[in-house]
Structures are given as structure tokens and as C-alpha cells.
């Protein structure tokens with residue numbers, strides 16, 4: 001399976017340093033670097049046909065339901081952050097500043113139930129067989145190509161996230177290796193992601209896990225399974241030098257290419273594989289057992 005997949009991994013830490021300048025009249029509080037935290041929760045809710053406002057989540061961000069698909073979306077404020085990794089080879093850098101317009105991103109990976117709803121309405125799509133095991137409908141859909149993932153999103157009135165949107169939704173631009181912070185995925189007796197270890201039942205699941213599993217691994221914005229469970233297709237073509245030339249505002253990926261970006265690592269990867277700066281890529285026709293997707297939309 002790994003033979004037909006070209007994977008680039010990058011482990012590294014994107015350190016961003018905030019420099020404050022003290023002066024006599026300045027407030028004593030340490031400035032926060034948690035970009036946008038709570039900001040979306042206080043904003044006036046969006047009013048869009050087919051989008052139902054669900055309220056503010058426990059992280060302070062607004063959530064919505066896409067009525068056609070049932071996909072739950074988190075509203076992410078406009079942001080400026082440092083994207084990429086400086087420690088894992090030239091393809092994954094340079095670390096560069098990116099600005100994002102406000103957007104919404106799936107709280108969970110798209111489920112088999114949601115994909116089944118799409119496949120029932122749109123020919124010629126079918127709910128893929130998971131393969132040698134039979135996950136329930138609340139598990140992430142896998143074995144879907146980039147084209148199938150895009151077709152689902154278009155049916156729902158949504159789209160795939162860009163790589164930049166994915167990275168910011170996962171890490172909030174805080175320069176840390178994991179959505180939850182800096183602790184190793186298994187520190188403190190917790191298991192924060194679904195991955196592959198020698199004892200395949202260690203994290204409770206031999207293969208994929210239901211979406212919304214591993215609540216200790218949730219992101220700043222309240223998104224689940226950004227790392228682990230299934231890799232997630234992004235919109236972008238992969239280009240080895242793209243980070244050197246990408247536009248600062250809302251980068252969309254290379255103009256052309258042979259592989260599409262997917263992010264976040266999957267259940268077949270070992271714990272040391274996971275890092276928010278890690279990029280992976282594969283041919284858009286690929287249908288494999290650890291690649292799924294989540295949706296996004298522009299605000």
C-alpha cells in the first residue's frame with residue numbers, strides 16, 4: 001500500500017516568537033498569541049441558506065450545520081500565521097507568513113453516513129467498501145479519491161480546505177507540534193490520536209475510529225482528529241518550491257502538479273510521524289484505507 005504512495009514527511013517545530021515592548025503605562029497582562037480566540041464566538045452569527053447556526057462550542061467558536069450533508073463546521077476568524085516547518089527539508093519550508101480570510105472548517109472528518117447520503121443522490125458515486133473490515137456509519141469515509149472528495153463537497157455547497165486553512169485550523173498558528181499543545185500524544189496517561197503502535201489495540205482501535213474520538217486531542221478551535229485517524233485531502237496541488245513563491249493571502253497551492261496535498265497523518269502511521277508542519281501528498285486518483293477528508297467553506 002505504501003508503495004504506490006509518495007509521502008513526504010516533515011517533523012519540525014515552527015517557533016514563532018512574540019516580542020513585547022514594555023513601557024510605563026502598558027498593561028501588566030502578558031499579551032496573548034492565541035490568534036482570534038473567542039473572536040468568532042462573539043461575532044454576529046452568519047445567515048446563509050442551508051446553514052444552521054448551532055451555537056458556540058466549548059472553545060468559544062461558532063458552529064454551524066450544513067443541512068444537506070449534516071457536516072458540522074467551525075467558524076474560524078481571519079488570521080495571520082507562520083506556516084511550514086524549518087527542520088524537515090527544503091520541501092517543507094521556508095516558514096512563511098500567510099494571511100487567511102475568514103472561513104469555516106469541518107469539526108470532524110466526513111463520515112460514511114454523510115457520504116452515503118451523497119452517493120444515494122448523485123450518480124455514479126457509491127459508498128466505498130472499506131475493504132477487509134466493516135466500519136459503522138459514524139466512522140470516517142476512506143478509499144475516496146480527491147475527485148470524489150471534491151464531488152461530495154460540491155454537492156453539499158462546500159469545498160475542500162486549502163493546505164493553509166487546514167494547518168491553521170489544526171494549530172491556530174501557535175507554533176506547536178500538535179493541536180493540543182506540546183505534550184507527546186500519550187503523555188499523562190492520555191491517548192490523543194489514533195495511530196499505529198505495536199499493540200494495535202493500544203488506542204482502542206485496530207484501524208479507523210469513529211469521528212469525534214480522542215477528545216483530549218481536540219484543536220484550539222474544537223476540531224477533532226486533525227492528527228491521526230485518517231489523512232485528509234486538501235485542495236492544493238503539491239509543488240516542491242511552492243512555499244517559496246506562494247501568495248501571502250489565501251494561498252491555493254501550486255498552479256499545476258501530479259499530486260494533491262493530504263494532511264494530518266492516519267491510523268497506519270506511528271506516533272513519531274505526527275506533527276502539524278508535516279506535509280504529505282499523493283496522486284488524486286488514489287483510493288486507500290487511511291485517506292479521507294473534511295470540508296470547508298469561505299465565510
Ligand SMILES: [Ca+2]
Nearest residue numbers: 225226228230
Ligand atoms: Ca485526521
